[in-house]
Amino acid sequence: MSERVGFVGLGAIGRPMAVHLVKAFDTMVWNRTFDGAQAFAQENGSKVADNLAELVSWADVVITCLPTSVEVREVLESVAGQWRIGQLVVDATSGDPGESRSLAEWLRQKGVGFVDAPVSGGTGGAEAGELTSMLGGETAEVERAKLVVAPYSKMIVHVGPVGTAHALKAVNNALLAVNIQAAGEGLAALVKLGVRAQTALDVINASSGRSNVSENLIPERVITRAWPRTFRLALLDKDVGIALKVLQDTGVPADAIGTAKQSLAAARATLGEAADHVELIREIEKAAGVEIQ
Numbered sequence: 691m692s693e694r695v696g697f698v699g700l701g702a703i704g705r706p707m708a709v710h711l712v713k714a715f716d717t718m719v720w721n722r723t724f725d726g727a728q729a730f731a732q733e734n735g736s737k738v739a740d741n742l743a744e745l746v747s748w749a750d751v752v753i754t755c756l757p758t759s760v761e762v763r764e765v766l767e768s769v770a771g772q773w774r775i776g777q778l779v780v781d782a783t784s785g786d787p788g789e790s791r792s793l794a795e796w797l798r799q800k801g802v803g804f805v806d807a808p809v810s811g812g813t814g815g816a817e818a819g820e821l822t823s824m825l826g827g828e829t830a831e832v833e834r835a836k837l838v839v840a841p842y843s844k845m846i847v848h849v850g851p852v853g854t855a856h857a858l859k860a861v862n863n864a865l866l867a868v869n870i871q872a873a874g875e876g877l878a879a880l881v882k883l884g885v886r887a888q889t890a891l892d893v894i895n896a897s898s899g900r901s902n903v904s905e906n907l908i909p910e911r912v913i914t915r916a917w918p919r920t921f922r923l924a925l926l927d928k929d930v931g932i933a934l935k936v937l938q939d940t941g942v943p944a945d946a947i948g949t950a951k952q953s954l955a956a957a958r959a960t961l962g963e964a965a966d967h968v969e970l971i972r973e974i975e976k977a978a979g980v981e982i983q
C-alpha cells in the first residue's frame with residue numbers, strides 16, 4: 691500500500707523536494723505561511739492542509755524540512771495529541787543530533803518512528819531530484835524512509851542510529867565552510883598579486899586544492915558577481931555550530947572548524963539573516979580591499 695506523505699516546510703530546498711514527492715505519492719503540504727502552500731498545491735496538484743493537525747491526522751509519513759531542530763520540535767509538539775501508532779517522521783532538516791535523539795524518544799512513546807534524513811546537493815540537486823539523503827535510525831524505519839525520500843534522491847545512505855545522519859551533514863557543511871573561507875582568502879591574495887581569478891581556479895581545479903567551492907561556487911557566483919541566494923549563510927552558521935558541538939562531545943580538537951564558525955558568525959551579524967552562504971567571500975573581499983575576478 692502506498693504511503694500518504696505529509697510535507698512540512700516549503701522553503702528554498704523543501705519546495706523543489708516536495709515537487710518530486712507529489713509525482714510519486716498522495717501528498718499533502720503545510721507551510722507556516724499559508725499562501726506558499728496554497729500556491730504550491732495549485733501548481734503541483736497536491737493536497738494542502740489549513741493547519742498541522744489536519745496534515746498529521748491524514749498522513750502515514752510526515753517529512754519535515756525546517757531551518758533547525760528548534761522549529762522541528764515546535765511543529766511536532768504543537769500537534770502532540772494527533773500522532774498515532776505506526777506513523778513515521780522523516781526529518782530532512784539539517785538538524786542537531788542530540789535534539790533528534792530526544793525527539794525520537796518522545797515520538798517512540800507515542801508509537802511513532804523517527805529517522806533523521808538531511809540532504810546535500812543544494813537547490814539545484816533538489817530541482818533535479820538528485821540529492822544525497824543521509825538516514826539515521828533503526829533499520830526497519832530507515833528501509834521505510836528510503837522509499838519515501840527516493841523521488842528526490844540520487845544517493846541514499848543508512849549512516850547509523852538516530853542522530854548520526856545529522857552529525858554527518860553538519861561535518862559535511864563544516865568542510866564546505868572551511869573551503870569557502872580558505873578559497874576566498876587564498877584567491878583574494880592571488881588577485882592582489884595580479885593573477886586573474888579564473889587563471890588561479892584553472893590551476894587549482896587541476897590540482898589538489900580543488901573542491902566544490904573552487905569548481906562550482908566561485909566560478910558561478912563570485913567571478914560572475916551573481917551572488918544568488920540559494921542557501922542562507924545563517925543556516926550554514928547553524929550547521930557549523932552543530933559540527934562544533936559534535937567535535938566537542940567526542941573530544942576532538944576543532945581549530946579549523948572553530949575559526950570558520952567565528953567568521954560565519956561575524957558575517958551573519960554584518961550581512962543579516964537573508965544573505966547567501968557564499969557571501970562570506972564578500973566579507974573577505976572587503977577586508978582585503980579587492981574583488982575576486
Ligand code: NDP
Pocket residue numbers: 699700701702703704705721722723726755756757758761764765782783784785809810811812813920921922925926929
Ligand atoms: P528556508 O529558510 O528557505 O525555509 C525555511 C522553511 O521553514 C520555510 O518553509 C519556513 O516557512 C519554515 N519555517 C521557518 N520557521 C518556522 C517555524 N517556526 N514554524 C514552522 N515553519 C517554519 O530554508 P531552506 O529550505 O533553505 O532549508 C531548510 C533546511 O534544509 C535547513 O535545515 C537547511 O540547513 C537545510 N538545507 C538547505 C539547503 C539549501 O541549499 N537551501 C541544502 C541542504 C540542506 P515560511 O515560508 O513561513 O517562512
